[in-house]
Amino acid sequence: MASTTPPEVASRVESYIPRFVLTRLLNQDQAGRRISLLGTIDSQPAVLLAERAAFATDHAHLSAFPTSLTRIRNLGANDIYSWFLANSGATKANPDNDIPPDFKLNLIYPCTEKHIKKYSAQPLRVVTETPEIYAAYTRPWIVRQREKGTLQWIFNIIEGRTEQEDVIYRESGDEGFLLLPDLNWDRKTLTSLHLLGLVVRRDIWSVRDLTKDKTEWLRHMRDKLLDATVKLYPDIEKDQLKLYIHYQPTYHHFHIHVIHVALESGATQAVGKALGLEHIISQLETMAGGPEAGFHNVSLTYGLGEASELWEKVFGVLKQGGQVKIADF
Incomplete structure (x- = not known):
């Protein structure tokens, strides 16, 4: 980017940077990509903000x-x-x-067309998934995704074939679960901490499968995930952690995200994408109906990329007044 600063001014201020003498780190944010430093230049106090530059895209x-x-x-x-x-x-x-x-x-590697679409720049849409749309179209689509074998990496962890050295906490049994680092965390920067709680049972695919009779189980998991996290990372306290669930999730096997509250919000924490675990528990407790009442009975609003299958094969078709073809899932 070309500078509009007069050359004599640019030369003068550029000379400040090599003369900066560090006093201490003030802050580190954006998952470690930006730092704020306190120091001096010629014995006068100065604050230096440093952020990683954007990638060249040619x-x-x-x-x-x-x-x-x-x-x-x-x-x-x-x-x-x-x-x-x-x-x-x-x-x-x-x-x-x-x-x-x-x-x-x-x-x-090797990646699929679904991965390519997920990580491609694309326009976004907001959709409302009613209980009727979920039952008629979304759930059959989820069934098809699971049949494609995209969850094998999850089953590898649950069944003890991979990443066992990374498991922070595990409970066995039909309602068991385990906690381990999310693959997007560098495993070092505590303010960008991101852990993943994976359930052992395979009959809960998303928040849609949560019912009132699972409230105590969710509360138990919440408590154990928090306890295990602060035990391993004693510099973090429980009220510095957020627990949430994605909908739609990237993969349809129930899991809970555990992150540091200082981790800056991005697309994965956006409204309509991330549902707070405390909110989910509270909503289940106050929901009308018996033990089987749950999130399959409510409408959920969330964002979709136009390149996603759910938009291309379901919501985009419904918007145009067309007929969804389940056979194409």
């Missing part, structure tokens, strides 16, 4: 990006998913220095 730079990375260190691998820490190419000139990694990488 083809030449993007093509060179993977080969420019150094010190690639795997954090875990499960089925088609693996995740890493790495250093940028700028560290090649100092290979012996102990420089912290400046990239967190997630790799999906």
Whole structure:
């Protein structure tokens, strides 16, 4: 970006940065991508805010990006998913220095068309899924997604084949669950902590399958997930944690996200995407009806990308007054 600052002013202020002498770190936010530093320049106090610049998006730079990375260190691998820490190419000139990694990488290989659509830029829509739409179209679509075998990586964890060294807490039995780091967390920055609670049972696919008779189970899980988190990370207190559930979830096997309250809200915490666990428990407790009353009886409003299957095959079709073809799921 071209500067509009007069050259003599630009030269003067640019000279300030190398003269900045650090006093202390004031803050670290955006999951560690931005820092606020207190220091001095020529004995006068100064605050320096540093944020990672945007990626160059031209083809030449993007093509060179993977080969420019150094010190690639795997954090875990499960089925088609693996995740890493790495250093940028700028560290090649100092290979012996102990420089912290400046990239967190997630790799999906081989990926599916669904992955490509999920991570592509696309217009967004807000839809309202009534109980009737859920029963007639969304649930059959979910059944089809599960039949495609996309949950194998979840079952690998639950059945003890992968990532067992990462399990923070486990309860066995039909109503058991386990807690482990989410693959999007660097496992180091506490203010961006992100853990995942996975249930063992396979008959609960999403919030839609929660009924009043599961309230005590949800409350028990909430308490145990909080206890296990603060036990492992004693610098965090329970009231610094948020627990929520996605709808629609990325994968249809019931799970609970546990994050630090300081983790800045993005698309995954947006209204209509993230449902607070406390709110879910309260709503179930006050819901009219018997033990079988639940979220399958309510309308849920959430966002969808226009490239998602649910928009292309269900909600987009319904908007145009067309007939949803379940056989195409």
